[in-house]
Amino acid sequence: MHAWLISDSPASRLQASAGRFYRAGGLLLRNPLAVAGVLIIGLLIVTAIFAPWIAPESPVGQNLSNRLLPPSADHWMGTDELGRDIFSRVIYGSRITLMIVALVAVISAPLGLVIGAISGYFGGWTDRVLMGLTDVFLSMPKLIMALAFVAALGPGIENAIIAIAITAWPAYARIARAETLTFRNAEFVSATRLLGASHLRIIFAHVLPLCTSSMIVRVTLDMAGIILTAAGLGFLGLGAQPPLPEWGAMISRGRVFILDQWWVATMPGLAIILVSLGFCFLGDGLRDVLDPKSAGKS
Amino acid sequence: ETPPNLLVVAQNIDDIVAIDPAQAYEFTSGELVTNIYDRLVQYDAEDPTVLAAGLASDWETDAEAKTVTFTLRDGATFHSGNPVRPEDVTGSLARVIKLDLTPAFILAQLGWTPENVDEMITAEGNTITVKYDGDFSPAFVLNVLASRPASIVDMETVMANEVDGDMGNGWLNENSAGSGPFELQTFRPAELVRLKANPDYFKGAPAMEGVILQHVAEAATQQLLLEQGDVDMARNLTPDQIAGIDSDEIKVEAFPQAAVHFLSFNQKNDALTDPAVWEAARYLVDYSGMVDSFLAGQMEIHQAFWPKGFPGALEDTPYSYDPEKAEQILEEAGVELPITVELDVINAAPFTDMAQSLQASFADAGINFEILPGTGAQVITKYRERTHAAMLLYWGPDFMDPHSNAKAFAYNSDNSDENYQATTTWRNAWAVPDELNEKTMAALSEPDADARLDQYIELQQAVQEESPIVIMFQAAYQVAMDDDVSGYVNGATSDFVFYRLVEKD
Amino acid sequence: MSFNPDVPSMRLARFARSLGGFAVVTALTFLGLLAITFFIGRVVPIDPVLAVVGDRATNAQYETARIAMGLDRPLIVQFFSYVGDVLQGDLGTSVSTGRPVAQDLVRVFPATLEMATIGIIIGVVLGVPMGVYAAARAGSWSDQVIRVLALLGYSVPAFWLGLVGLAVFYAGLGWVGGPGRIDVFYDGLVEPVTGLLLVDSLLDGQMDVFRNAFHRIILPATILGFFSLAYIARMTRSFMLDQLSQEYVTTARVKGVSETRVIWGHAFGPIRVPLITVIGLSYAGLLEGSVMIETVFSWPGIGNYLTTALFNADMNAVLGATLVIGAVFILINKVSDVLYRVLDPRSR
Amino acid sequence: MTEPLLSVRDLRVTFPTPQGPVEVVKGVSFDLGQERLGIVGESGSGKSMTGRAILRLIRPPGKVTAEKLAFQGRDLLSLPEREMRALRGARISMVMQDPRYSLNPVMTIGRQIAEALRVHENLSRSATRARVRDMLEAVQINDPDRVANMYPHEVSGGMGQRVMIAMMLIPEPQILIADEPTSALDVSVQAQVLDLIDTLVKDKGMGLILISHDLQLVARYCDQILVMNAGRVVERCAAGELDKATHPYTRGLLASVPRMNEDRDTLPTLDRTAWEGT
Amino acid sequence: MTAAISLNNLDISYSGTRVVEGVTFDVAEGESFALVGESGSGKSTVLKAIAGLAPEWSGEMSILGQPRGHGPDKDLARTCQMVFQDPYGSLHPRKTVDAVLSEPLAIHGLGNRSERIEKALRDVGLDRRFRFRYPHQMSGGQRQRVAIARALMLEPKIMLLDEPTSALDVSVQAEILNLLKRLRAEQNLTYLLVSHDLPVVGFMCDRVAVMTKGRIVEIAPVDALHHGDFTDPYSRQLYAASGG
Numbered sequence A: 001m002h003a004w005l006i007s008d009s010p011a012s013r014l015q016a017s018a019g020r021f022y023r024a025g026g027l028l029l030r031n032p033l034a035v036a037g038v039l040i041i042g043l044l045i046v047t048a049i050f051a052p053w054i055a056p057e058s059p060v061g062q063n064l065s066n067r068l069l070p071p072s073a074d075h076w077m078g079t080d081e082l083g084r085d086i087f088s089r090v091i092y093g094s095r096i097t098l099m100i101v102a103l104v105a106v107i108s109a110p111l112g113l114v115i116g117a118i119s120g121y122f123g124g125w126t127d128r129v130l131m132g133l134t135d136v137f138l139s140m141p142k143l144i145m146a147l148a149f150v151a152a153l154g155p156g157i158e159n160a161i162i163a164i165a166i167t168a169w170p171a172y173a174r175i176a177r178a179e180t181l182t183f184r185n186a187e188f189v190s191a192t193r194l195l196g197a198s199h200l201r202i203i204f205a206h207v208l209p210l211c212t213s214s215m216i217v218r219v220t221l222d223m224a225g226i227i228l229t230a231a232g233l234g235f236l237g238l239g240a241q242p243p244l245p246e247w248g249a250m251i252s253r254g255r256v257f258i259l260d261q262w263w264v265a266t267m268p269g270l271a272i273i274l275v276s277l278g279f280c281f282l283g284d285g286l287r288d289v290l291d292p293k294s295a296g297k298s
Numbered sequence B: 001e002t003p004p005n006l007l008v009v010a011q012n013i014d015d016i017v018a019i020d021p022a023q024a025y026e027f028t029s030g031e032l033v034t035n036i037y038d039r040l041v042q043y044d045a046e047d048p049t050v051l052a053a054g055l056a057s058d059w060e061t062d063a064e065a066k067t068v069t070f071t072l073r074d075g076a077t078f079h080s081g082n083p084v085r086p087e088d089v090t091g092s093l094a095r096v097i098k099l100d101l102t103p104a105f106i107l108a109q110l111g112w113t114p115e116n117v118d119e120m121i122t123a124e125g126n127t128i129t130v131k132y133d134g135d136f137s138p139a140f141v142l143n144v145l146a147s148r149p150a151s152i153v154d155m156e157t158v159m160a161n162e163v164d165g166d167m168g169n170g171w172l173n174e175n176s177a178g179s180g181p182f183e184l185q186t187f188r189p190a191e192l193v194r195l196k197a198n199p200d201y202f203k204g205a206p207a208m209e210g211v212i213l214q215h216v217a218e219a220a221t222q223q224l225l226l227e228q229g230d231v232d233m234a235r236n237l238t239p240d241q242i243a244g245i246d247s248d249e250i251k252v253e254a255f256p257q258a259a260v261h262f263l264s265f266n267q268k269n270d271a272l273t274d275p276a277v278w279e280a281a282r283y284l285v286d287y288s289g290m291v292d293s294f295l296a297g298q299m300e301i302h303q304a305f306w307p308k309g310f311p312g313a314l315e316d317t318p319y320s321y322d323p324e325k326a327e328q329i330l331e332e333a334g335v336e337l338p339i340t341v342e343l344d345v346i347n348a349a350p351f352t353d354m355a356q357s358l359q360a361s362f363a364d365a366g367i368n369f370e371i372l373p374g375t376g377a378q379v380i381t382k383y384r385e386r387t388h389a390a391m392l393l394y395w396g397p398d399f400m401d402p403h404s405n406a407k408a409f410a411y412n413s414d415n416s417d418e419n420y421q422a423t424t425t426w427r428n429a430w431a432v433p434d435e436l437n438e439k440t441m442a443a444l445s446e447p448d449a450d451a452r453l454d455q456y457i458e459l460q461q462a463v464q465e466e467s468p469i470v471i472m473f474q475a476a477y478q479v480a481m482d483d484d485v486s487g488y489v490n491g492a493t494s495d496f497v498f499y500r501l502v503e504k505d
Numbered sequence C: 001m002s003f004n005p006d007v008p009s010m011r012l013a014r015f016a017r018s019l020g021g022f023a024v025v026t027a028l029t030f031l032g033l034l035a036i037t038f039f040i041g042r043v044v045p046i047d048p049v050l051a052v053v054g055d056r057a058t059n060a061q062y063e064t065a066r067i068a069m070g071l072d073r074p075l076i077v078q079f080f081s082y083v084g085d086v087l088q089g090d091l092g093t094s095v096s097t098g099r100p101v102a103q104d105l106v107r108v109f110p111a112t113l114e115m116a117t118i119g120i121i122i123g124v125v126l127g128v129p130m131g132v133y134a135a136a137r138a139g140s141w142s143d144q145v146i147r148v149l150a151l152l153g154y155s156v157p158a159f160w161l162g163l164v165g166l167a168v169f170y171a172g173l174g175w176v177g178g179p180g181r182i183d184v185f186y187d188g189l190v191e192p193v194t195g196l197l198l199v200d201s202l203l204d205g206q207m208d209v210f211r212n213a214f215h216r217i218i219l220p221a222t223i224l225g226f227f228s229l230a231y232i233a234r235m236t237r238s239f240m241l242d243q244l245s246q247e248y249v250t251t252a253r254v255k256g257v258s259e260t261r262v263i264w265g266h267a268f269g270p271i272r273v274p275l276i277t278v279i280g281l282s283y284a285g286l287l288e289g290s291v292m293i294e295t296v297f298s299w300p301g302i303g304n305y306l307t308t309a310l311f312n313a314d315m316n317a318v319l320g321a322t323l324v325i326g327a328v329f330i331l332i333n334k335v336s337d338v339l340y341r342v343l344d345p346r347s348r
Numbered sequence D: 001m002t003e004p005l006l007s008v009r010d011l012r013v014t015f016p017t018p019q020g021p022v023e024v025v026k027g028v029s030f031d032l033g034q035e036r037l038g039i040v041g042e043s044g045s046g047k048s049m050t051g052r053a054i055l056r057l058i059r060p061p062g063k064v065t066a067e068k069l070a071f072q073g074r075d076l077l078s079l080p081e082r083e084m085r086a087l088r089g090a091r092i093s094m095v096m097q098d099p100r101y102s103l104n105p106v107m108t109i110g111r112q113i114a115e116a117l118r119v120h121e122n123l124s125r126s127a128t129r130a131r132v133r134d135m136l137e138a139v140q141i142n143d144p145d146r147v148a149n150m151y152p153h154e155v156s157g158g159m160g161q162r163v164m165i166a167m168m169l170i171p172e173p174q175i176l177i178a179d180e181p182t183s184a185l186d187v188s189v190q191a192q193v194l195d196l197i198d199t200l201v202k203d204k205g206m207g208l209i210l211i212s213h214d215l216q217l218v219a220r221y222c223d224q225i226l227v228m229n230a231g232r233v234v235e236r237c238a239a240g241e242l243d244k245a246t247h248p249y250t251r252g253l254l255a256s257v258p259r260m261n262e263d264r265d266t267l268p269t270l271d272r273t274a275w276e277g278t
Numbered sequence E: 001m002t003a004a005i006s007l008n009n010l011d012i013s014y015s016g017t018r019v020v021e022g023v024t025f026d027v028a029e030g031e032s033f034a035l036v037g038e039s040g041s042g043k044s045t046v047l048k049a050i051a052g053l054a055p056e057w058s059g060e061m062s063i064l065g066q067p068r069g070h071g072p073d074k075d076l077a078r079t080c081q082m083v084f085q086d087p088y089g090s091l092h093p094r095k096t097v098d099a100v101l102s103e104p105l106a107i108h109g110l111g112n113r114s115e116r117i118e119k120a121l122r123d124v125g126l127d128r129r130f131r132f133r134y135p136h137q138m139s140g141g142q143r144q145r146v147a148i149a150r151a152l153m154l155e156p157k158i159m160l161l162d163e164p165t166s167a168l169d170v171s172v173q174a175e176i177l178n179l180l181k182r183l184r185a186e187q188n189l190t191y192l193l194v195s196h197d198l199p200v201v202g203f204m205c206d207r208v209a210v211m212t213k214g215r216i217v218e219i220a221p222v223d224a225l226h227h228g229d230f231t232d233p234y235s236r237q238l239y240a241a242s243g244g
């Protein structure tokens, strides 16, 4: 199997791409930080999938006589102001976090990628208009813009995610454009045009795939920020609707207890830090592996 | 540590929009107006439940002639040094009507309009005659004249600062021109208010040389400041924080408030029009569960629209959490379940917690709330437009007369969309039965004080029994302060917060 | 190799043209910024009139206020009349503070500016050497420590860190002052000249005030500094790694240049340019005002102002603050452009 | 010939790769006196790596081992980094292969050359400037003062190569390793520059290692020639006897160059099966 | 017989700056024609203009009798293809040889892809096992073969070769030159080859045009290289410097 994967003369498309992933995976696994990242994110995914089996209690079940209990054997992370088990809430909250992460990655990265690639590839007025738009979005405060969108779209976690996604794409557009510029005059692009390929084909089949690896790196690194933006919305009371166990909203609600019942805000805070770190580690590791410029450096 | 002659208060003051008494309509600005200005008659620091003499030393009511005659106190002066003249009184009251900003409606109830106000309020020598138009109990009239917009401003100074015919409104929103115990020294929105004592106050100079309200939005930060001794008083701590305070140097004082908290159902939503649903709802609120936990000390169970502690309040609390009973009611009435509706709530403590508790207890009976948290402005916008379904909100009287709340909870003579009213009834599209409407108007004009109070009790009972409004709690206000602070008076509304008697030792 | 010596008049013309182009682009960006903000603000389901008249106003009062605010006119008219006013220097009146927006901004922006500036200074002074050091020792344990520290800066929720910081350093250890810009009893002692308390108190020679203000700004600024440090150190490290693998670095080593000089004299040179962009972006980010830090520290800054305004649909305030932030963003971009030219001979 | 300036025995350079460690220089040995040694070979044969290994410029994770790597009898591999630094530039220096990437893009050419001098000699500013100027003139740069103030991106590839040479010659090293020093120069300038290096070898007794893939060029300018293939030296001969080379690889290389008056129908290509290659 | 490529008084500019002026020559079908000259003289520019990659031109240009438009077009792709100088830059770094070679087939909707690709690989002398490799897994010479194979996929009549071997070292250069020569013989291709290496031109071409500063100064048969009988002074200088 190993030999099949690392063969430098693969016999099929499948083997070639499997080999590519295998090699990248191998490199990734040799990077300790990246391994930590993979483990943390793996943990997040497993937790999200198996939340009902892991969580000892319901995330919304209230018990007003068990309010604000400190961490103990019964309640590993204590209980919150409505007597809910924080551990169970954190476990269920991983689903929301995962959804935020996934949806933003699915919405804003491709959006930024396409806008940036089109802008960079065509240049001229297209570029000026698209980049002007990007600049406008970029120069608006992120959280404020997200807030405005949430306010406009109405509360709810889906809307919060859409709002975050809308604020996140300009950075990706910038990167994609910069990258596109570096090879829009490359000979392989000229060669493809000479074969009669249309602009769209070149952008989607040739330009975009080249931007994706740095985009993946960037997206994983930005995930921390995105989770925090979501938490910020929660902090300001928007975003998830109660009683959803969204981590940011949990911290937000727990912050008045921070001096006397530190665990209410701190436990979801630690969860955020852990997952953010996981993405950062993974992103850093991916950068080492995927980014040809820094390949081979630790 | 704070200086001995200065009271430093940590408080969330970002609600202030205007501090001109003719415009001020927020909680914090109400406090400022109270401490900076005087009214002819006022509820005062010594006992905020008793109507006392203000700038008027004496007054006489004449229900027949629909007039009240005030005799102006001798020797009262404004902060500017100008004496308080009868022209200031007439001018100030007329100014409110002519500017017609939000609180003007309180005075306008007396039948005053920009056209007639100069005739309705007249001065002669040392007396001021106030006429009103309508069948009002004199008690009601005096309560109106003790309200915030009836504050007397230094007309000479104010008119000197008039810009574009605004009667000094712009200037008064950044400065003060009153005769009260304190003078405004600095006001920076969402940052700081600094009050300076008025040494010549006619009831004696305040003990403190100054009061500083420092804007601190975070409750946890307020707690830290108080514990560090960097402020003398923290105004926005939560019950849990208060319960957690174990320092000997900090004491907590509780003040019952006039605001009542309720859950209401918009009658434009078909699922919520069945009186059985209203009734079942009364048994689905975990009153004591909430009051004993996260609302501890912050709210009391109260199920009528006029707050207890005030004459005319209905203090019965016939309903308690009883899901079986609720289910039975719903079943007997054949209500189609489950009902799923949105519940709008202000996204701040303790409202979201209350909403979650309601959500949990109502769910047992098949009424599912989808909680929609929003900013205060967002929630009110929706409420005004009557597009909500269920609403968790509170109501504080505009002035301390039962009519203020009766009108809001038991009166709605025209439920049409065009007839916008800021009342709980209209906003929930509840067409109040005619009988109730008539009773409300009758109570307003009842000249006999005791009979009048009885009528209000009846009104409260009616609303308690059958209305789409479930009144649950009456607020209390807990203020944590340094142990050596004494004399802080906090009445039932923000209009009754007094710093005049505060001392530190 | 041909040289095209610039004739002065030509250079001037080119400069003017680039300036003109810049002005047009900037103006369009602003217009776009305003348009987006404006229309978002209008679809927000919050009624701006409410902030003015309060929740119990009568219908008549409500209507009067609505007309006075010009909200009865078509959206597009409102927008252009707003833009017209802005062009005349009138940002309108904030409905949530009742004061002219321009006056509010003069009050809140310096507070943010002061904190952000100290924050970015901390971020740069610590972050850049940390990044360089980590890159120079790539793979060592100190590199790993710096990396993890930097990544932590990406991952910690600001408000949580702020509260914990206050609890530890203010309440626990008493090392720093509490929330707010200054002790209330020092308030008003110095006449605002720049609006920056630290500067004003120094100008005024009031050392007490300066010390007090410094005590209070240091914690929030350090926390902001930590976040920018994280970003700056990370980027520095990665730029530096790029440079250290370049051939010219080897060339320098061939010459026998010392390692310190290889790093700071050679490899650091070319990264100054991208680093400036990074620092500029980071600074712009801080200047937007961190709502969360400002809330926790009761800092009367622009982030807080903007958020409050947004919550009240106080569009004049929102637009005014957005304008200021947009201007800062564009200004910083422009400054880094200029620095680019100065520092990178390739771009001249 | 007395004791050689540089003595290399069994030099190996290894890089770890995902497929395991790869030896890119596989046991190269030679001695260098005050003479001119040419190293030729196709791309990737390990020429540059050999040069870098001598100066200990292979960065981790690359590893250098040798039975012997001695400069005037001093073992270079065990020398502390500080002493090695003193040696670099002053005693042994190396003209890097690609001037476009080998010059600091944000430092003027003058400063870069001056730095090479200043690291090893304490000279006044004006003396330094004069030396830089002379050196630039020596490598056939017409307007040295102007060029000294230019940045690398402002000069052509050919000028860059000459600047590189000037920079490496200015501390007057005892050994110069020149890695493709003239590939971007046009034919006439190439000759002048190589002549300059030649003079230094003759007058100052400098040792020269000239790395190139241009067989004719190496044959013309060197005394000894090493032919490298896949990390090994496959042939060593005196320059004059290149056309008598015996190794099939060398012969193949020679034959595959088209000639001006070409009359062959196909060019002979290397039959890589004749020796174990990549 | 119509000329394969016919240029008449061609001027080419880049954003307004004219870099090629009045270039006129015809390349007969089946001929191998070389453009030589100093660096920056506009050789590549001429090829790009023919291919449609330098759209700012004026004058007349026709391919196999068809006048050329200003952009690259699908029809041209079937008759005329180009091979670039840099084997590292002309292949997409993330695509396997298979993907590179099937792209032209996909664009033009040609079937039988697998067979065609195998044949193309055989034609350029690449083993089947290279079919699923990525560019970074191949040497420069191998990449250049892939680039040539890609150009051949559409079975064009004319090949534009822009210094196809200058980035390769001599041993590999020989292989590629042999390959090009063989293909031309087998498929009766027309070559327009750019080079600055006169011996390479001598090996590959029938006629040679010498360019300097954007103009053609001389067109000579390839024999001129054998004897050095150029008339133009610049051509002579070039010949002399190349060791002729």
Ligand SMILES: Nc1ncnc2c1ncn2[C@@H]1O[C@H](COP(=O)(O)OP(=O)(O)OP(=O)(O)O)[C@@H](O)[C@H]1O
Residues within 6 Å of the ligand: D015, D016, D017, D022, D024, D041, D042, D043, D044, D045, D046, D047, D048, D049, D050, D062, D097, D213
């Ligand atoms: N960091 C590295 N990791 C792995 N292999 C490397 C590394 N650096 C160089 N190599 C390999 O070492 C071999 C020798 O490279 P070297 O630069 O010495 O070749 P060269 O003979 O100078 O070629 P050229 O003529 O192209 O300059 C090459 O095959 C190259 O791929």
Ligand SMILES: Nc1ncnc2c1ncn2[C@@H]1O[C@H](COP(=O)(O)OP(=O)(O)OP(=O)(O)O)[C@@H](O)[C@H]1O
Residues within 6 Å of the ligand: E014, E015, E019, E037, E038, E039, E040, E041, E042, E043, E044, E045, E046, E196
């Ligand atoms: N995209 C472009 N934009 C502007 N000018 C260009 C562009 N491409 C080439 N030039 C200029 O056009 C002229 C001719 O360039 P061209 O690439 O055709 O030269 P060449 O003869 O192919 O040289 P070389 O042998 O170096 O490849 C040069 O002066 C070059 O600077």
Ligand SMILES: [Mg+2]
Residues within 6 Å of the ligand: D047, D048, D049, D097, D179
């Ligand atoms: Mg080399």
Ligand SMILES: [Mg+2]
Residues within 6 Å of the ligand: E043, E044, E045, E162
């Ligand atoms: Mg060319």
